[in-house]
Amino acid sequence: MLIIKNLQVRAEGKEILKGIDLTVNAGEVHAIMGPNGSGKSTLARAISGHPEYEVTGGEILYNGADLLDMDPDERAREGVFMAFQYPVEIAGVNNAYFLKAAVNAKRKHLGLPEYDAMEFMQLIKEKSKLLEIDQSMLSRAVNEGFSGGEKKRNEIFQMALLEPKLAVLDETDSGLDIDALKIVANGVNAMRSPERAAIVVTHYQRLLDYIVPDFVHVLSGGRIVKSGGKELALELEQKGYGWIEAA
Amino acid sequence: MSTSTETIEDLATREYKYGFVTDVESETIPKGLSEDVVRLISQKKGEPEWLLDWRLKAYRLWLTMKEPTWQNVHYDPINYQDIAYYSAPKKKKALNSLDEVDPEVRATFNKLGIPLEEQMLLAGVAVDAVFDSVSVATTFREKLASVGIIFMSFSDAVREHPELVRKYLGSVVPHTDNFFAALNSAVFSDGSFVYIPKGVRCPMELSTYFRINAKDTGQFERTLIVADEGSFVSYLEGCTAPMRDENQLHAAVVELVAHDDATIKYSTIQNWYPGDKNGKGGIYNFVTKRGLCEGRGSKITWTQVETGSAITWKYPGCILKGDNSIGEFYSVATTNNRQQADTGTKMVHLGKNTRSTIVSKGISAGFGQNTYRGLVRVGKNAKNARNYSQCDSLLIGDKCGAHTFPYLEIRNTSARVEHEASTSKIGEDQIFYCRQRGLTTEDAVNMIVSGFCKEVFRELPMEFAVEAQKLLSISLEGSVG
Numbered sequence: 001m002l003i004i005k006n007l008q009v010r011a012e013g014k015e016i017l018k019g020i021d022l023t024v025n026a027g028e029v030h031a032i033m034g035p036n037g038s039g040k041s042t043l044a045r046a047i048s049g050h051p052e053y054e055v056t057g058g059e060i061l062y063n064g065a066d067l068l069d070m071d072p073d074e075r076a077r078e079g080v081f082m083a084f085q086y087p088v089e090i091a092g093v094n095n096a097y098f099l100k101a102a103v104n105a106k107r108k109h110l111g112l113p114e115y116d117a118m119e120f121m122q123l124i125k126e127k128s129k130l131l132e133i134d135q136s137m138l139s140r141a142v143n144e145g146f147s148g149g150e151k152k153r154n155e156i157f158q159m160a161l162l163e164p165k166l167a168v169l170d171e172t173d174s175g176l177d178i179d180a181l182k183i184v185a186n187g188v189n190a191m192r193s194p195e196r197a198a199i200v201v202t203h204y205q206r207l208l209d210y211i212v213p214d215f216v217h218v219l220s221g222g223r224i225v226k227s228g229g230k231e232l233a234l235e236l237e238q239k240g241y242g243w244i245e246a247a
Numbered sequence: 248m249s250t251s252t253e254t255i256e257d258l259a260t261r262e263y264k265y266g267f268v269t270d271v272e273s274e275t276i277p278k279g280l281s282e283d284v285v286r287l288i289s290q291k292k293g294e295p296e297w298l299l300d301w302r303l304k305a306y307r308l309w310l311t312m313k314e315p316t317w318q319n320v321h322y323d324p325i326n327y328q329d330i331a332y333y334s335a336p337k338k339k340k341a342l343n344s345l346d347e348v349d350p351e352v353r354a355t356f357n358k359l360g361i362p363l364e365e366q367m368l369l370a371g372v373a374v375d376a377v378f379d380s381v382s383v384a385t386t387f388r389e390k391l392a393s394v395g396i397i398f399m400s401f402s403d404a405v406r407e408h409p410e411l412v413r414k415y416l417g418s419v420v421p422h423t424d425n426f427f428a429a430l431n432s433a434v435f436s437d438g439s440f441v442y443i444p445k446g447v448r449c450p451m452e453l454s455t456y457f458r459i460n461a462k463d464t465g466q467f468e469r470t471l472i473v474a475d476e477g478s479f480v481s482y483l484e485g486c487t488a489p490m491r492d493e494n495q496l497h498a499a500v501v502e503l504v505a506h507d508d509a510t511i512k513y514s515t516i517q518n519w520y521p522g523d524k525n526g527k528g529g530i531y532n533f534v535t536k537r538g539l540c541e542g543r544g545s546k547i548t549w550t551q552v553e554t555g556s557a558i559t560w561k562y563p564g565c566i567l568k569g570d571n572s573i574g575e576f577y578s579v580a581t582t583n584n585r586q587q588a589d590t591g592t593k594m595v596h597l598g599k600n601t602r603s604t605i606v607s608k609g610i611s612a613g614f615g616q617n618t619y620r621g622l623v624r625v626g627k628n629a630k631n632a633r634n635y636s637q638c639d640s641l642l643i644g645d646k647c648g649a650h651t652f653p654y655l656e657i658r659n660t661s662a663r664v665e666h667e668a669s670t671s672k673i674g675e676d677q678i679f680y681c682r683q684r685g686l687t688t689e690d691a692v693n694m695i696v697s698g699f700c701k702e703v704f705r706e707l708p709m710e711f712a713v714e715a716q717k718l719l720s721i722s723l724e725g726s727v728g
Contacts, residue, residue: 048683051675076685088680092698101694102684109685141698158684 001026001063001197002047002166008057009039009046016042018222019058024166027194031208031233032201034219035241040201041085043219044170047199048082049075062166077109081164083155085171090142095154096124098142103161127160131187149180156187167191167198173207185210205237218244275334280327282306285433288333292402292436295409305422305432312426319618319650320558320587322531330496332434332467391449397442398453401469404440411442415473419502419539419566427498428535431467435500438468443478443509452708454483470501474509476542481512483711495520497556499534507542507569512550514707515563516715519555521722524584524613529557536563537593540572540601548575549592550706552715554722557586562620564593567601567629574603577703579715581722582615582647591621591652596632596662605636608700611647612723618650627658634663640670641699643692643723693720 002024009017016039024030034040046053047060049072060067067075090098103123104114115123124138131153143151152172159167169188173181188198188211200211208216208230216232217224218241225244226232236244276287285306289299314325391398397408404412422432439455455470474480497519503511513536522529532555538547549563565574576592594603609617617640625632640649651668673695681691697704697716704712 050679071682072679073682073685073687076683082683084680084683088674088676090677090680090695090698092701093694098681098684098694101686101690102681105685105687105690162684 002067002199003061004047004058005060006058007043007046007055007060009042010054010056011042011052015056016222017046020219020222020224022217022224024197024199026165026197028215029192029198029200029211029213031211031213031216031230032199032219033203033205033216033233033236034244036203038219039222040203040219041170044082044168044199044201047166047168048072048080073105076162077106079165080168081159081162081166082168082170083152083159083172085174087143087146087151087155089144089146091144093142094138095140095142096121096138099124099138099158099161102158106162123161127157130160130190131157132183133157148175149177152176152184153180153187156184160187160191163191165196167196169198169200169202171201171203173202173204181207182210205233208233220244275331278329278331280306280330280332280434284332288434288436291333292405294405297413298405301417301422302433302435305429306434308423309426309429309433312429314426318560318589319616319620319652320560320589322558322587325496325531327430333436391451394447394450395444396447396449397440399440401435401438401440401471404471408440408442411473412440412471415471415502415504416469417502419504419537420500420535424535427533428500431469431498431500431535435467435469438470438499439472440470441472441480441482443472443474443480445475446477447475448478449480452481452483454485466495466497466499468499470499471504472502472511472513473504474506474511474545476507476509478506479510481708482514483708484513484515485518495529496531497534499536501534501536501563503538503547505538505540505542505545505547505572508544509542510546510548511538512548512706513538513563514711515549515551515553516711516718517551517553517555517559518718518722520557521555521584521586522557529586530555532556532559532561534561536561538563538565538574540565540567540569540574540598542569542572543598544571545569546573546575548577548706550577550703551579551590552703552707552718553578553580553588553590554718556588559586559588559590562591562593562622564595564622565603566595566597567603567632568597569601570598571600572598573601575706576603576605576607576621577706578606579608579610579700579703579719580617580619581610581719582612582617583722584613584615586613587616587618589618589620591619593622594624594634596623596625596629596634599628599630599632601629601632603632603634605634605638606702607636607638608703609638609640609649610643610696610699610719610723611640611649612643613647615647616650617648618652620652620654622654622656623664624656625659625662625664629659630661632659632662632664634665636664636666638666638668639699640668641696642670642672689720692723696720696723 004022007020032040100120218226285302505511519530547565574594580588582588607619611617619638623634638651678691
């Protein structure tokens, strides 16, 4: 599904990723771990096409197509979703209205009929149970006045509605208490299927107790320095990142 | 990002949609302004002596006045002798019904999306259409007349209801008020007149559509709305003009009078031609609008969406004379490319327990300059006056500007006045967030902007809220690259 070859990325005038190679197949969940500043979030943002992250070399193929040639909104409509580390507030824009616009933009792109308000509310009702989203969160402005946990839950809720092929979770666990973490993990696990893949960027092993990855990659200094199965995460937890950096 | 930038540029170069010129035979008097011209206008309209005298008094005063320069806008001096002060589509005889309106003029209104007969049949909106200087047709007149409502062109009102016009004309905006009000008083050619009798709730939205068609003409219309005790009226005004390289002057006067417990809602969607992207051409929109809350418990609400004009300069205000009266001002003003706007309101509290609310949303893009200027004055007898003001500015890009000048004059210690102001930039992060959810840049900007304007849009009648939103997105096209 996703093939990243020798990816190099600059941001704020600095070379951050210095040649990443990564292959993600449908049905797989990959965890990207690493110390602060290792380039984990940069990788997530480069995949989603953030304008402040400049790709200076390498390529990304997404289902055979050149992902780097697509605009961010095109990538989204093609099924690439990123759950933001810091979800953005949009004052005055009703959350449900925003979600409907997003879902319909994608449906239109896929040649499906757009949902009307009634159909969409029905869909919301089904999906909101899973993530314990209450109605007040839907009628408020997008992320405005949401607590940290509500913002993250709202991200996963959007993911559940948009049903992406490739989900990229950028430090979704940061700032979550254990209950919220479980809710978020349930949401992600409910999405797991042989047709979908996920990249979970996290600093801590804790999230991986609930979202069990197929592969773990450790980033350091802008390169993947070690890859392995889920047990690698546990080993990291015990030995700390110093173990990798020393190696 | 290269592909999206291209489409944005395409959109930016899209032309002003209402810029066509209608080819009708019109009767335009020669350019220039003199006492003879004022007399000629009055004579053409068959006006009574008192009105001519009123015009002449205004003209003579205007000659002694200086054009104001304190506003935060810049333009080359206007040559008042280079403007034709009266232009009317030539008509063969008096019109008895809509069918007799010049087909070209009607086609123009159809292009603008206001087919008169459809308006009559479907929308339930009564329209008075002003084309250049004269009022072309007033729909729904009979239906309104059956409940005692007078809705007609100003000229007709002068003929049919001279006592009402004479009583209220200049009672809120006297001819001495300011330079442009004096000019308007001297040369105004037509406009709308509305009278709602006691206790009547106007059964439909009343609407006037203004259009400047002829070249080198100014439009100087006058609107006068009187709501008698306990009545209610919602009035809408829309404006467009053809694209021309020269600047055209629009200096209108609007006067509202609300008696005891009467409510007037006055909504404007202003989309005069803003000039091209280098600032050539466009309308100078220098307008004086004021409402008098004459009676106890009366209420006047101004709602404006200003997307057009090269320069907008206006302060729709309320004089809260009656005890317990309420004044409201909700405004969205957009400036893109080289547009300039200096707009806001004046709330003058004279009566006891008077309340006013000001919500102003300024959006600047391109090289646009947007100024909010507002006055809240509490007189010494205005016990327990309350005002709440909120001025928010949204900047798109880094070459535009937003300015806020609130003036407070409080002469009664029991007054409570609150002012909040904010300036924000439309964030790259907000746009990216929307795009990551599949929305195009354009849709993202529209959504963020309409969220910003929400408090104002919800004051507009439903169908006009939709139109306002569309207009806003057109006027901001190409503002984010």
